[in-house]
Amino acid sequence: MRSIGEMARDSGLSVSALRFYDNAGVLLPAWVDPVSGYRWYEPGQLEEARLLACLRRTGMPLADIRLVLAGWSHAEPDLVRGLLQAHLRRLERGLAEARSEFSALRATIDHRENLMASSTAVLELSVPAPELAAALDAVRFAAGTDPELPMLGGVLFDIEGAHLRLVATDRYRMAVAQTSALGYGGPRTQVVVPLPLADAMRALLTGDGSVQVSVDGDRVRLEAGDRQAGGRSLGSDFPDYRRLVHLPAARQARIDTEAFREALRTGPVRAGETREQDDEPCDVSVLRVTEDGRVLVCDDGDDDQDSVAVNREFLLHALAAGARDELILELGAPTAPLAIRRPGDDSGFSILMPVRLTD
Incomplete structure (x- = not known):
């Protein structure tokens, strides 16, 4: 007798497939060890298993596979041929329908491309x-x-x-x-x-x-x-920036741009902190908004849970790009983006992602 492993190797069916077909009553082992539960197959079952593997590869439904194997074991070739022919017709109809769907899909894609080309031309x-x-x-x-x-x-x-x-x-x-x-x-x-x-x-x-x-x-x-x-132009798709336009509620502080830039340039920094997105070290400034609306550049021992850490170089660039004597800083939670806006101008702004401080 053949073990289930040998049957799997010689038939083209996996061990798990043989177990499945046993539980489904399609291909029963000749003997099952009552102690170990191990399945054993008679030599004559190999041909049936190979037929089952072939039917499985064609995608034949399980109910039809049962009928084919029953006809095979009872020497009813006409029944087997009829079932195979019926399944072949189903496959041909399915292929024709798939070709029709793919043809319609290609037409839809072509139409969309034409619309996109005409809208930009x-x-x-x-x-x-x-x-x-x-x-x-x-x-x-x-x-x-x-x-x-x-x-x-x-x-x-x-x-x-x-x-x-x-x-x-x-x-x-x-x-x-x-x-x-x-x-x-x-x-x-x-x-x-x-x-x-x-x-x-x-x-x-x-x-x-x-x-x-x-x-x-x-x-x-x-x-x-x-x-x-x-x-x-660049052919790659640009991220949907509109998802970041509406930021969570944050504390606002109006700053004198040049004075604040000087405070950043001369104030304390956390040298060598790491941006977790790409592991690049950068100089970090830790900011906090006071109750009277001022923005402080914090010392090492002056942090609290509302402080926001940012890449100092990036913030200096954003302040310069703001091109105003006064700007508005919006600071939310330590994990929320920091926004730089122009007073009375909603048409433009900058956002900086915060830096997570290392312990």
Whole structure:
């Protein structure tokens, strides 16, 4: 007699499959050891097991497999042939239906691609040069440089209605700025402008008039008079930044930008703290909002549970990009993002992810 392991090896059925077919009453072992429960099969059962393995690979339903094996063991070839033919017809119908569904799916994909191409091929809008220059300056510092995340190595131009919103992020910080835009009334369109092209565009924004921005497929171009900068956009999808626009309630503090920058530059830092996202050490400033609305840069022994730790270099960059004598800091829980906003201006802001302090 054959053990269950030998039967599995010679039949093409796994041990677990043989146990399953035993419990299902399809292929019963010739003898089961009453003490160990071990299954044993007669040599003549090997051919039946191989047939079962073949039927299983074709996807035949278990009820039909039972009938085929019954017809096989009772030498009823006509019954077996009829069952096999019926199953083959089912497979052919299923394949035809699958081909039809895939054909419809390809048509849907092609139609969507055509709509996307047509929606971007004729996009043109006019943007005030000073506003676009200020928006690029406000977000440029937050763009990523990680080659493994190419979609972050640019500035998102998010065009919707009469507004052009610019966004940049490297996962640890994000900056959003908005400008007015005229001349485009189509659906919302997004294009990621690579940093070298964004910098070339910024170099052309020296006048007080308007410039023209156009998107043609994967090409984006800015025209300022007789000068222009254009190139291919990044093909990767940009993260949905809108999920971070609405932050939890936080404590607000109005700061004198230059005085606060000086406090950061000369104040205490936690040298060598690590950003847990990428294990890179950085200088960290720990901030706390007092009851009278002031922001303190904390000493090592001046922490409390409401203190927020941030990458000092990132915060200095965000303050410079804010380009205002006064800014508003929003500090929530120690694990919540810190926001930097311009007083009376809801069109732009920066977000910095907090740093978890090591013990």
